[in-house]
Amino acid sequence: MDRFEFSDDYVARLRSNDSETWEHFDGYFRPRIRSKFRAQFPWEMVDDLSGDAMVAVIEKIGQGEPRNPACLAAYVFQICHNKGLEALRRLTGDRQFTEVDWNLLPGSGKTPQQDVLDKELAQKVEKACKKLASRDRDALTGVFYDGRDRDEVCKEYGVSRDQLKMILFRARQKFKKEWGRQ
Amino acid sequence: MNDITNPMAHKEAEKTMAVDRYLLNELTQEERLRFEEHYFECADCADAVEAGQIFISAIRPIPESVPWWRRLVELVSTPVSIPAWRMWILGGATAASLGVVGFQDFWPPAALANTVLLAGETVKGPDEDKTYSLRTPSATVEVNLLDVDFPFYRVDITRTSDGKTRSQIVPAPPKESEHRLSVQMTREALGVGRFTVTVSGLDNREAKKSHPVETYYFRVDKNS
Numbered sequence: 001m002d003r004f005e006f007s008d009d010y011v012a013r014l015r016s017n018d019s020e021t022w023e024h025f026d027g028y029f030r031p032r033i034r035s036k037f038r039a040q041f042p043w044e045m046v047d048d049l050s051g052d053a054m055v056a057v058i059e060k061i062g063q064g065e066p067r068n069p070a071c072l073a074a075y076v077f078q079i080c081h082n083k084g085l086e087a088l089r090r091l092t093g094d095r096q097f098t099e100v101d102w103n104l105l106p107g108s109g110k111t112p113q114q115d116v117l118d119k120e121l122a123q124k125v126e127k128a129c130k131k132l133a134s135r136d137r138d139a140l141t142g143v144f145y146d147g148r149d150r151d152e153v154c155k156e157y158g159v160s161r162d163q164l165k166m167i168l169f170r171a172r173q174k175f176k177k178e179w180g181r182q
Numbered sequence: 183m184n185d186i187t188n189p190m191a192h193k194e195a196e197k198t199m200a201v202d203r204y205l206l207n208e209l210t211q212e213e214r215l216r217f218e219e220h221y222f223e224c225a226d227c228a229d230a231v232e233a234g235q236i237f238i239s240a241i242r243p244i245p246e247s248v249p250w251w252r253r254l255v256e257l258v259s260t261p262v263s264i265p266a267w268r269m270w271i272l273g274g275a276t277a278a279s280l281g282v283v284g285f286q287d288f289w290p291p292a293a294l295a296n297t298v299l300l301a302g303e304t305v306k307g308p309d310e311d312k313t314y315s316l317r318t319p320s321a322t323v324e325v326n327l328l329d330v331d332f333p334f335y336r337v338d339i340t341r342t343s344d345g346k347t348r349s350q351i352v353p354a355p356p357k358e359s360e361h362r363l364s365v366q367m368t369r370e371a372l373g374v375g376r377f378t379v380t381v382s383g384l385d386n387r388e389a390k391k392s393h394p395v396e397t398y399y400f401r402v403d404k405n406s
Binding site: 002003004029031032034035036038039043073074076077081121122124125128143144149150161164165166168169171172175176179 | 205207233234239
């Protein structure tokens with residue numbers, strides 16, 4: 001497991017506005033924060049939520065938090081978690097809340113990062129998809145593109161739910177290679 | 183401040199295929215939080231999640247540029263075509279104030295050419311032949327819940343030809359919505375056939391016993 005150790009010195013450099021450290025901080029946390037919000041909210045909201053969370057984190061760091069710098073990642077996660085809960089409360093008001101799979105909301109595939117859906121990336125995804133067996137590709141598009149019931153998709157393509165996870169796993173690996181990020 | 187105290191270990195994440203289950207939204211709430219806390223510390227898992235999310239987003243259709251909340255308002259105010267495999271259940275006036283109560287994946291798109299929706303406009307009871315032609319891409323059933331009071335409702339849409347049913351449990355709509363539940367369906371979602379829409383009250387979300395409130399009948403025919 002590749003884990004970055006946050007130290008007293010690291011947090012001190014953040015507090016002294018060291019640009020290099022802030023650059024690292026941004027590169028480290030921004031993708032994680034975005035991933036967390038993407039998993040729960042329409043992608044159109046992710047930029048705003050991530051921005052809010054980052055501002056809150058920066059303020060808290062300026063105020064001397066977290067007390068244990070080694071826990072910085074968990075601390076940032078907790079702030080994001082709370083921001084997510086606040087956002088859900090805003091969306092649902094005082095009513096009872098039904099958990100909504102925001103991933104499946106129409107339009108949630110639209111990313112705020114236009115580069116994510118640019119042609120180059122689409123080509124990489126297509127390339128990764130082409131390397132999959134047609135049955136696997138159809139099963140994935142059935143689940144994610146057509147939004148079909150997973151059990152139905154599994155039945156249609158003769159795969160189990162566990163195999164579906166493996167198909168997604170293999171697809172991710174192939175895409176990661178194309179994507180060129182490690 | 184940190185009240186999530188048990189982040190998932192990397193070995194556990196690997197062993198349980200947490201990344202893929204996370205992307206497939208198959209983790210429990212507790213597992214999800216534990217895994218999220220883990221990938222805030224783990225570069226491998228953070229990269230895997232990010233790549234997976236981007237991969238999934240890119241194999242989806244590129245959506246229209248209208249914000250999702252505006253589409254919701256339009257969905258309530260006028261019948262519009264919404265993605266074929268979606269059924270929305272909106273809480274009456276709540277829907278107008280963007281209160282999404284829930285939604286449900288539905289059947290895959292059927293062959294749509296020359297298909298119109300023939301729907302019984304809130305035709306209740308067993309008289310299935312009282313249908314009216316609605317030449318619109320979608321239809322809404324307004325269910326009046328004034329006489330009953332359950333904390334949750336279940337909406338079942340059943341295709342009578344094969345008995346295939348899809349269900350969605352939603353919280354009771356707020357009082358300001360006049361206790362109405364709007365169930366909106368599109369012809370694309372339904373495909374061709376006869377359908378029943380049954381709304382039942384539930385004493386709680388997990389209740390096994392339901393109390394039918396209303397049943398409606400729909401028919402979707404091919405346009406000649």
